[in-house]
Amino acid sequence: MESVNITQNNSQEFDFEKSLDVGNWFLMGSPVPLLTIMIAYWLFVLKVGRLWMNKRTPFTLTNVLAVYNVAQIFISLYILCIGSDFLWHNGLIQTGCGIEKADVKLSATAGTYTYFLAKITELFDTIFFILRKKYNQASFLHIYHHSITVMSTWVILKYEPNMIATIFLGTLNSFVHVIMYTYYALSAYPQLAKHLWWKKYITKLQLVQFMLIFVQILADYKYSKCKPSNILITVVCVNLLLFVYLFSNFYVKTYKLNDKKTKNVD
Template structure:
């Protein structure tokens, strides 16, 4: 049990995670780096950014947005493929020890970690809204969603690394392939006639939420596949 901590209670601010090697990953040693990113994000999108842009024309950022959205499509497609591989090998949500050995444990956690890094990068969505003076899109729900996804995924990796989050991340990444694909193409008005599928994106997002309930119970199983193996 070298990499399983004895103290699993009151871990919200405990700097050591459930799995030792996770502590060595970028942004994972303590909560403070990710909290600093979040606070900077909140300060910029709600106060500093709007104040900076108040007397400036909107930035167009066409090429930047194209590169950003292509990168997000590629990253989301990679995570989706990674998640499908995990699910095909270990199932939807494990009810018992789902993996065998440290290698499979590391493989699953690495996938969740890549998903977390994607959530950090997606904070730029809101930053670009502010720089383009599209404040009508900086809604409470938008900011709350981006904040929650980043912070909750960090906590899942650090303190409760259950494989239940894999299915949620896989579905979410598929949605993002479509969503960022649309955003990238919509930056070019000449392509508007090819974006007839825009109206289906919201429906796709809502349908993906239907898959959430089966996974919820396992999200609170105290890192079941790690404790079960006692590696």
């Protein structure tokens, strides 16, 4: 589609401004619908789901998980492609306030919205853990990570949808998720799961991701001609540091300590 400057055509300006009013988009008009989804999610994964499964046999969900994980791979690939294209043409540092070309702005906003919807669908990760009675995997780290990602993405989309920092974050995260959901899709089949040796490297990749996002957003804040807001910087950086702590702690407990126990047994 040919790039169109918003100021060049009044009728096109009206159409694009109407399209870019995210308040008219599904779940974006008010925080109430999203909060309702999140409360239902927390109730199910923390209480109701566990009570419901108490006297039931765990569901296997092999084929359901395979389809779900493959769908997540393609969604993440789509976001990765459009995000990479945007960053390739616009760079990693915000050079101006806003995006001049209306079609590019609409594409960036729509991509962020797709990322937001993807984060909502990823809540099923935890729901599937509960239905399979994998309660240890529905940890504080897992639930907090999924919850804060959904809610912060809503806030960013509502108030700062076209910042380079947030597009970089979503693009890099989608790259990690392509690899992660590929692992999950394969591990859904027991005959394949025993041959998958690279799970711990996904956690390492996630930690590298957090570090890169941290460096990028600080660089953007220092060198950008249109700096991200202090609120965005604070929220993202605090959560990144918390994620680094939680994921590092998970890595040490899951892999390092287990390796030591295995060596002691040997």
